[in-house]
Amino acid sequence: GDSVTQMEGPVTLSEEAFLTINCTYTATGYPSLFWYVQYPGEGLQLLLKATKADDKGSNKGFEATYRKETTSFHLEKGSVQVSDSAVYFCALTSNSGYALNFGKGTSLLVTP
Amino acid sequence: EAGVAQSPRYKIIEKRQSVAFWCNPISGHATLYWYQQILGQGPKLLIQFQNNGVVDDSQLPKDRFSAERLKGVDSTLKIQPAKLEDSAVYLCASSLDSTSGTQYFGPGTRLLVL
Numbered sequence: 761g762d763s764v765t766q767m768e769g770p771v772t773l774s775e776e777a778f779l780t781i782n783c784t785y786t787a788t789g790y791p792s793l794f795w796y797v798q799y800p801g802e803g804l805q806l807l808l809k810a811t812k813a814d815d816k817g818s819n820k821g822f823e824a825t826y827r828k829e830t831t832s833f834h835l836e837k838g839s840v841q842v843s844d845s846a847v848y849f850c851a852l853t854s855n856s857g858y859a860l861n862f863g864k865g866t867s868l869l870v871t872p
Numbered sequence: 873e874a875g876v877a878q879s880p881r882y883k884i885i886e887k888r889q890s891v892a893f894w895c896n897p898i899s900g901h902a903t904l905y906w907y908q909q910i911l912g913q914g915p916k917l918l919i920q921f922q923n924n925g926v927v928d929d930s931q932l933p934k935d936r937f938s939a940e941r942l943k944g945v946d947s948t949l950k951i952q953p954a955k956l957e958d959s960a961v962y963l964c965a966s967s968l969d970s971t972s973g974t975q976y977f978g979p980g981t982r983l984l985v986l
Contacts, residue, residue: 862914
């Protein structure tokens with residue numbers, strides 16, 4: 761079945777460091793890919809998405825490119841801030857159903 | 873625009889008791905989802921409604937879990953009887969329709985079963 765694998769955390773970075781959180785997927789057909797973020801004490805929020813190969817999703821300085829050849833959707837940010845500390849979830853929806861299939865999440869802690 | 877509302881926010885019960893969670897989706901959203909998020913894991917779909925019909929309940933433990941969405945708006949999720957392994961956060965999400973791709977999540981109900 762469809763699945764998402766993302767790098768395990770926690771990831772600890774200093775402010776202004778470069779961030780990469782790896783995400784790879786297994787799916788039949790052409791899934792849509794998402795990154796959701798969960799800030800401490802808050803609900804899940806959509807961060808960005810891409811619906812077809814080579815699409816780049818971007819929001820709040822974060823970017824991810826849908827790579828069909830490597831079945832990946834890695835999340836990047838050039839300069840993280842303390843306020844980016846959160847848990848990040850990679851997810852997909854498949855053509856056969858539209859519920860989200862989530863990875864396990866990656867905790868990010870940014871220190872001043 | 874009001875977001876997805878859920879209640880209660882927290883619930884503590886003993887095993888074998890029953891519990892119910894309520895969700896009010898964003899107005900006009902036809903599709904409603906219930907997810908279970910166990911600590912340290914990503915959310916897992918329990919059930920998906922399209923209006924008041926069930927689209928997918930393949931991962932719902934039907935011997936103890938039930939859900940309904942009367943009138944195609946609010947939804948309730950019930951557990952009876954609860955087990956220790958049901959301790960989790962129960963998330964409700966809604967989307968405009970099943971093909972829109974973007975789901976909006978409520979704050980969740982944190983359940984602890986003792």
